[in-house]
Amino acid sequence: MARVYNFSAGPAVLPEEVLKEAAADMLDYKGCGMSVMEMSHRSSVFDEIIKTAEKDIRTLVGIPDNYKVLFHQGGGTMQFSAIPLNLKKNGVADYIITGNWAKKAAQEAEKYLKVNRIASSADKNFSYIPDCSDLPIDDDADYVYICENNTIYGTEYWTLPNTKGKDLVADVSSCFLSRPIDVKKYGVVYGGVQKNVGPAGLVIDIIREDLIRDDVPEYTPVLLKWKTQADKDSLYNTPNCWAIYICGLVFKWLLKNGGLTEMDRKNKEKAKLLYDFLDQSKLFKGTVEKKDRSVMNVPFVTGDKDMDAKFVAEATAAGLVNLKGHRTVGGMRASIYNAMPKAGVEKLVGFMEEFEKKNLK
């Protein structure tokens, strides 16, 4: 078996230890004689799995008691609809547009309420985070929405917007569990797990309890009403049991490895290796304003499409895979999530150095 270094933006690399444990327990989970995929979601064995997963993510993130943790299907995209459906009161919401996902969330919200796009970095192809210290927040805004880390463009909010007292809703899919956050600053924090946490098909919502309401629009589908799952501890219907199980193993791995503080240190160390190289390189350059650089997703270009393609092809051959950038930015992108070891980034930087030597005229 030859594992590669996988820089995919998501679904993405998972800890090898977790994969090994899942493989070992595949036919007989802890002596119960069956796979996690074969057990009833109402069984005591699965109950232990989902309850432990919730307990562990509460410990990891430091989730206050007045916030619910919900395990939903449908990914971030389903929550683009659920958010306005559940939070609509005055019928207005403020969205800050820092990339594709914030744009899609705003488009979907427009089905249900008036959307103000109060700031945007579209003018420079989303290569920065706008100043959000004094935005024209609507007096009636039911919430202020951000996408906290922008996977495609490689930007990350290092200061949360001043929402002037309105509830902040943040899509943290691509920085989920990458560093400590202060949950109290948010009304809703949610993330698709398939980037930094687990396999695709699960989104975790952390929601302040008073925002889980019964008076949603009557056309709200039963599973999009947060209260449906909140009242049933995410077991109103059969959940994505396998994804909850794998995420639970990842939570244990994070706890064992120093939690989010240590993850933050390691992630910044990995990102610094790459950014420091880019800042002195004569062939490669980063595409994002320095102050807004993501620690998770690092886009870079040579400025020459053929050279970019050559780099991606040679890197792939060297076992550094999924480095092709998103078409809207071009070039390359290295996603260096929690489970990417430092050795993977070191190998990438070493490879870039060699490539530069050979290809810089």
Add this chain to the structure above:
Amino acid sequence: MARVYNFSAGPAVLPEEVLKEAAADMLDYKGCGMSVMEMSHRSSVFDEIIKTAEKDIRTLVGIPDNYKVLFHQGGGTMQFSAIPLNLKKNGVADYIITGNWAKKAAQEAEKYLKVNRIASSADKNFSYIPDCSDLPIDDDADYVYICENNTIYGTEYWTLPNTKGKDLVADVSSCFLSRPIDVKKYGVVYGGVQKNVGPAGLVIDIIREDLIRDDVPEYTPVLLKWKTQADKDSLYNTPNCWAIYICGLVFKWLLKNGGLTEMDRKNKEKAKLLYDFLDQSKLFKGTVEKKDRSVMNVPFVTGDKDMDAKFVAEATAAGLVNLKGHRTVGGMRASIYNAMPKAGVEKLVGFMEEFEKKNLK
């Protein structure tokens, strides 16, 4: 490793061969250096997985070209909302109520259109399928809805309703791929895979193309509009990649083992073992009208709660697990899906015989 015989109603037993292959490929899927859980849903490797899965289910079921196959998240429950949202035209639908799931589907549909409950077997605790040869189908009915196999009550339609020309929509979750069906008789056939096909978190819709429309109500969430996924071959957003992969392995297993015709033969043979025993037993009896008995889910009772509990406890100790019946029927239920070997049913029947000898006064 000691595998049990798992009679769970769902999530449920999967073929051991499939679990072994998934475990073996966990860290390195076919030499690509990563797990299926770690690969981009846009990668060529995953593209091959999802395309092959679709091709194989088309072969297995004999799905005509004018039907789309869609892989959705959210389970059957999400489709309870999607069905009226996508099929609403005149604003009326006819539902046949044969158990909990049909009841829930009808309740949800009432948010979106007028629901006629044109037949029901509630009068006898859903222990039979009503005569559906001449029901009062509404002239304006946008569709007629059934739940084709009722997991909780153990009934199955052996004759489809006469819909008088209206489109039939069938939830086949608990009989999905258990026997050949004639897709042309349905407008929509859909099933959560977690009973007879794969791990929880995936529902497969087989939909006649003309029923996939653009003019759905404007408040329809983007992922509940079938056209969203139909236009993108189920990759509008990140799907439940792992579940699609496992279902794909199950499809291969079914094809290798004679397809749905052979599955039908084996399933009927297994069910006959159990029903024949029940019909002559002086301790146990089936709860369903003979003509409507399910081949997948077999509920039975002793008529004595303490005796039922004793049976379940002793069976569990003997490695025959998850036999406790649903609270609405009581007693026991043996779910004997495709992946339950004949040896498992033989062992159960043998155990029941022994138990009867010891406990019949």
